[in-house]
Amino acid sequence: MAEAELSSRFLYRTDKGLIGQKTWWTGSLRLGGIFAVLTIIGVLLAPYARHDLATMPFLDWRVIAAYSYLTVYIFALFLIAISFYNLSAKRWRDRRRPSAFAGLVPFFALLSGAVHWLYPQMGGEVPAWSVIAIDTALCVLAVWTVIELGLLPPKESDR
Secondary structure, rough: OHHHHHHHHHHHHHOOOOOOOHHHHHHHHHHHHHHHHHHHHHHHHHHHHHHOOOOOOOOHHHHHHHEEEEEEHHHHHHHHHHHHHHHHHHHHHHHHOOOHHHHHHHHHHHHHHHHHHHHHHHOOOOOOHHHHHHHHHHHHHHHHHHHHHHHHHOOOOOO
16 A cells, blocks of 8 residues: 555554655644644643532532543543554554554653642652653653654665
């Protein structure tokens, strides 16, 4: 299948095949855009996820809406992570590297999100250095992935 004929469905549904830099950038930016829009909505709804029974009724439509959205948001994050893995695995294979590298950025992104959610709720039980370490690892992996997949050409060794 020619790269120009690749549909989004094929790019995100399976990790089989090879893609070039342009296709990887297009797919990554598309997934990043979806992630950004969903996250902005989540940030805007975050204040409504705080439910104080002393000042709010037990069933408040704003709290229900916020938690309903957060449920959909988390499901969408997992789909975006899986789609990014499938997209990146094709490009890692094109670079003649193990396609398992594609799982590093989504794993550390989800781990970082979990730690950032957990840290303020634990009252000092989670050390601050662990949050910084996970964020640093995510940044290093993201930069490495962009350089390898977005900037370097395919390896021609077996072609």
